[in-house]
Amino acid sequence: MPVLEKTNQLLCLHHSVKLEHPSYHGNTLSQTFLDSLPSKIYGDMNRELSFRQGLASSLTTLQRLLGKDKVRCTFILPHYHTADLEVHLDVDGRPVQIDGVSDQSTKPDVHKRIAIEVTGQNQYAVDSEMLLGNPRSKLRQLNKLGYITHVISATDAKKLDTMDSPSREEYLRSILRTELKAKL
Structure with a gap:
């Protein structure tokens, strides 16, 4: 090794x-x-945005929907080498600006912190939708830190890159509204 x-x-x-x-x-x-x-050693953002299917297209679409200052692509848990899409919501479920500070859990206007995981095929068991150990551990740790997590499956991530812009917006808007209770 x-x-x-x-x-x-x-x-x-x-x-x-x-x-x-x-x-x-x-x-x-x-x-x-x-x-x-x-x-x-903590991850390469350029590599993530270039190679992880669906990540760059999801980021640009969410930035267009919510505002560039309200979405960020970051390594919330840098010991896992996969980037996350991060959104913060106020008490009314509206997106708020994300500062450069990594821990915003103490900011008074942040009520919910959301981590959207855009997964790849190598994060699943063969011919299965079952996440492997590292991605599952990462989700557990994000939850422990107070994040609400949503996983975009490898299958959906692949589709995101080929969808037209209105379809991608509708897909991500649906996740934000329905599953994460965000108000857009």
Whole structure:
């Protein structure tokens, strides 16, 4: 197993333990080691937007529907190397501006934080709609951090890239209104 892959696995384990078992006081990675890691180990946004089917088209469509300052594509949990689409809603279910600050859970105007996961085929069991361990762990950890999660399946993600703009808008509007209770 290559060194980078081992490092990624250790990093994922380290951050997962901190999130899921905050009372754990055993061995973890040292801060010195974490500081020495290159930033690219946490994921490459350009690669994600270029190669993950449906991600770039969903981002641009949501930005057109809600406003560029109300949607962001980010690595909410950087120890997982898949980008998320993030939307914040106020108490009335209306999208609010997302600042550059990563933790907005304490902002008074943020009532709900939404993470939309655009998944790829490699995140599912073969010939199945069952998510594998890493994506399932990521969703669990996002929920633990207070996010409401929605998964766009690999099949739907592939369709998003081929849909015309009005169809893609209607698909994403439906998710926001029906499943996430957003008011547009």
